[in-house]
Amino acid sequence: xxPFSKTFKLGILGGGQLGRMLIQASIDLNTYIxxxxxxxEAPCKYLAHEFVQGSLxxxxxxxxxxxxxxxxxxxxxxxxxxxxxxxxxxGVKVFPQPKVIRIIQDKRVQKQFYKDHDIPTPDFVLxxxxxxxxxxxxxxxxxxxxxxxxxxxxxxxxLKSAEDLGKAFTEPGLLEKAIDFEKEISVIVARRSNxxxxxxxxxxxxxxxxxxxxxxxFAPAQISVEVEEQAQQLARKVADKLEIVGLLAVEMFLTKxxxxxxxxxxxxxxNSGHHTIKANYTSQxxxxxxxxxxxxxxxxxxxxxxxxxxxxxxxxxxGDAYYEGMETVLQxxxxxxxxxxxxxxxxxxxxxxxxxxxxxxxxxxxxxxxxRDGLKVxxx
Amino acid sequence: xxPFSKTFKLGILGGGQLGRMLIQASIDLNTYIxxxxxxxEAPCKYLAHEFVQGSLxxxxxxxxxxxxxxxxxxxxxxxxxxxxxxxxxxGVKVFPQPKVIRIIQDKRVQKQFYKDHDIPTPDFVLxxxxxxxxxxxxxxxxxxxxxxxxxxxxxxxxLKSAEDLGKAFTEPGLLEKAIDFEKEISVIVARRSNxxxxxxxxxxxxxxxxxxxxxxxFAPAQISVEVEEQAQQLARKVADKLEIVGLLAVEMFLTKxxxxxxxxxxxxxxNSGHHTIKANYTSQxxxxxxxxxxxxxxxxxxxxxxxxxxxxxxxxxxGDAYYEGMETVLQxxxxxxxxxxxxxxxxxxxxxxxxxxxxxxxxxxxxxxxxRDGLKVxxx
Numbered sequence: 027x028x029p030f031s032k033t034f035k036l037g038i039l040g041g042g043q044l045g046r047m048l049i050q051a052s053i054d055l056n057t058y059i060x061x062x063x064x065x066x067e068a069p070c071k072y073l074a075h076e077f078v079q080g081s082l083x084x085x086x087x088x089x090x091x092x093x094x095x096x097x098x099x100x101x102x103x104x105x106x107x108x109x110x111x112x113x114x115x116x117g118v119k120v121f122p123q124p125k126v127i128r129i130i131q132d133k134r135v136q137k138q139f140y141k142d143h144d145i146p147t148p149d150f151v152l153x154x155x156x157x158x159x160x161x162x163x164x165x166x167x168x169x170x171x172x173x174x175x176x177x178x179x180x181x182x183x184x185l186k187s188a189e190d191l192g193k194a195f196t197e198p199g200l201l202e203k204a205i206d207f208e209k210e211i212s213v214i215v216a217r218r219s220n221x222x223x224x225x226x227x228x229x230x231x232x233x234x235x236x237x238x239x240x241x242x243x244f245a246p247a248q249i250s251v252e253v254e255e256q257a258q259q260l261a262r263k264v265a266d267k268l269e270i271v272g273l274l275a276v277e278m279f280l281t282k283x284x285x286x287x288x289x290x291x292x293x294x295x296x297n298s299g300h301h302t303i304k305a306n307y308t309s310q311x312x313x314x315x316x317x318x319x320x321x322x323x324x325x326x327x328x329x330x331x332x333x334x335x336x337x338x339x340x341x342x343x344x345g346d347a348y349y350e351g352m353e354t355v356l357q358x359x360x361x362x363x364x365x366x367x368x369x370x371x372x373x374x375x376x377x378x379x380x381x382x383x384x385x386x387x388x389x390x391x392x393x394x395x396x397x398r399d400g401l402k403v404x405x406x
Numbered sequence: 407x408x409p410f411s412k413t414f415k416l417g418i419l420g421g422g423q424l425g426r427m428l429i430q431a432s433i434d435l436n437t438y439i440x441x442x443x444x445x446x447e448a449p450c451k452y453l454a455h456e457f458v459q460g461s462l463x464x465x466x467x468x469x470x471x472x473x474x475x476x477x478x479x480x481x482x483x484x485x486x487x488x489x490x491x492x493x494x495x496x497g498v499k500v501f502p503q504p505k506v507i508r509i510i511q512d513k514r515v516q517k518q519f520y521k522d523h524d525i526p527t528p529d530f531v532l533x534x535x536x537x538x539x540x541x542x543x544x545x546x547x548x549x550x551x552x553x554x555x556x557x558x559x560x561x562x563x564x565l566k567s568a569e570d571l572g573k574a575f576t577e578p579g580l581l582e583k584a585i586d587f588e589k590e591i592s593v594i595v596a597r598r599s600n601x602x603x604x605x606x607x608x609x610x611x612x613x614x615x616x617x618x619x620x621x622x623x624f625a626p627a628q629i630s631v632e633v634e635e636q637a638q639q640l641a642r643k644v645a646d647k648l649e650i651v652g653l654l655a656v657e658m659f660l661t662k663x664x665x666x667x668x669x670x671x672x673x674x675x676x677n678s679g680h681h682t683i684k685a686n687y688t689s690q691x692x693x694x695x696x697x698x699x700x701x702x703x704x705x706x707x708x709x710x711x712x713x714x715x716x717x718x719x720x721x722x723x724x725g726d727a728y729y730e731g732m733e734t735v736l737q738x739x740x741x742x743x744x745x746x747x748x749x750x751x752x753x754x755x756x757x758x759x760x761x762x763x764x765x766x767x768x769x770x771x772x773x774x775x776x777x778r779d780g781l782k783v784x785x786x
Binding site: 030032046050053055056072073075304307308312316321322324327329330346348349352356357359360362363364365366367369378383 | 410412426430433434435436452453455684687688692696701702704705707709710726728729732733736737739740742743744745746747749758763
């Protein structure tokens with residue numbers, strides 16, 4: 027495999043913002059990119075060498091798309107894995123591997139995987155029906171998570187006590203003990219087919235209190251060296267046990283007792299790594315490309331302190347996106363909006379992010395406040 | 407003008423590597439980009455929203471291209487300025503302005519401009535014919551530069567003494583006193599229409615001894631604070647006197663006496679600023695976009711020491727490009743090849759560049775040597 031040859035093609039399932047940032051990174055390596063997405067106006071459309079509209083869950087569509095590429099990767103894990111397995115059996119390099127996607131795709135299987143490999147994770151019970159949930163009322167307060175189809179905060183809810191059973195999901199899922207955590211942190215690790223791994227420094231996530239989306243993050247996390255090492259080792263262990271080729275984002279809880287527990291993983295570039303485009307020697311997107319193209323992994327060394335604020339559609343606005351306050355935030359040194367090319371805003375839709383750089387943590391934090399308050403995605 | 411509106415269009419004349427890197431930066435701002443280039447397979451072709459094949463020197467082609475964009479800019483100064491003037495008169499925002507391009511396009515006019523505005527520059531005489539050159543034999547050794555059509559080292563040659571008169575160019579040009587310089591340096595400055603300016607830190611250029619192309623550079627330059635300030639002020643003065651809107655790259659000589667003289671300027675992103683993509687808060691490409699889109703200019707703060715090595719086609723090879731040594735250089739921490747998407751290599755064709763980051767100057771220099779020796783563009 028020579029990814030620099032003129033016949034080489036990389037296929038990406040999914041043409042959203044993660045695919046778009048993968049393409050942006052791929053320009054440096056001059057990689058030929060073919061994208062499939064169900065949305066005819068997906069953010070990647072005009073940037074890909076080839077764009078195919080098709081359902082990522084449809085066997086035939088995924089199989090046909092993957093048949094003439096050299097390497098096939100994903101920017102979203104909700105894809106037809108049967109088609110990927112057939113492509114893999116027929117010689118297409120599929121990274122991350124179908125077996126990895128299958129484990130991560132179903133949160134029940136993913137949790138069981140952690141348990142089977144002695145990877146610390148919050149206690150859980152699997153539930154098949156709402157009656158199962160009711161049986162475990164003594165396990166509450168807990169998060170109920172659907173096994174499948176949860177993404178960007180969907181399919182996850184908190185059940186506080188027996189009173190909440192009425193709103194319980196009816197599909198197969200799991201109940202996960204609510205952790206009284208100190209911080210939520212994330213480590214992105216890349217693994218190459220020869221087992222070589224590189225981790226990015228730990229980042230510290232702050233979630234939106236209602237919508238279960240990352241609201242902003244700081245990098246590197248303000249944690250002890252011991253916790254940093256523990257988190258890095260845990261991420262490496264998950265990647266190693268999965269034998270993943272590509273990027274793995276491992277979200278974790280740091281408990282008040284200083285314990286690090288794996289929350290969940292994503293086998294692809296991740297929202298918690300967007301700041302790496304500006305703040306690290308190698309971005310998560312270039313790193314993913316290097317891993318799946320079987321190139322040496324890059325240094326994850328930090329160039330600057332960074333924060334990342336997600337730019338979500340404001341509640342109450344649906345329509346053509348208008349970025350209120352853009353001119354003002356652009357005036358601040360070290361503030362970099364990154365828009366995703368989505369024309370229509372909707373409440374809490376991820377429309378972009380803002381990377382913020384500074385040499386000083388407290389002025390970085392001040393800038394985060396100014397950006398969170400000052401830049402809004404509305405429609406007019 | 408709202409560059410974030412869904413109807414906004416930015417036109418770029420030229421679709422080479424500079425246009426390509428402008429597009430790469432424009433993805434963050436979600437700017438709609440329309441490109442014209444004479445080459446049907448120009449590096450920008452597949453990345454632009456719209457691509458038009460056409461001659462940049464043809465009045466009708468340039469006029470038709472520019473007529474339906476909101477802002478028109480360039481990535482090469484060899485364009486039809488009459489068409490740009492007509493577009494400007496009809497309300498298209500053309501940045502840099504046609505009057506600026508006209509001054510810089512002709513090296514004779516450019517040199518006279520420096521003289522008229524007390525901008526220190528090596529002594530020169532204008533020559534219209536080869537006979538004129540012969541009259542100034544006492545001015546040699548000097549560089550003979552053609553007024554027009556010089557680019558990437560073409561149209562420039564050193565005339566040592568009367569013996570060299572036989573090879574003198576016959577077209578109008580100038581003779582410029584050869585300077586016994588200590589270093590060649592460059593400052594990139596951005597200017598917005600309200601007069602706001604931002605300069606990038608001075609970089610130190612090392613030219614190929616034969617081909618008059620930048621072979622590699624270091625940033626920031628190893629110079630005194632006084633020289634740094636002198637060079638920055640000079641760049642600001644040139645930009646201010648030109649009243650340019652957009653980016654201006656000012657190449658300078660640092661003489662052995664510590665004097666800074668302007669060599670020549672380019673009204674666009676420049677080879678001496680490619681490292682800013684990875685090494686500075688704001689890249690030269692984002693800065694150019696901010697300037698021509700009338701957005702606040704970004705901080706040029708340095709994130710890392712950097713070097714940039716141009717990746718030129720090896721002598722003796724013409725054909726499909728093959729990057730020998732790529733895997734090896736990718737193994738070095740902080741080494742980032744950036745390819746320009748040109749399928750065919752030719753001797754000394756700019757095929758890409760390599761950005762090198764390090765926290766230490768001497769190991770940075772070592773990496774430069776390894777990359778220069780280790781990575782070759784050949785054909786097989």
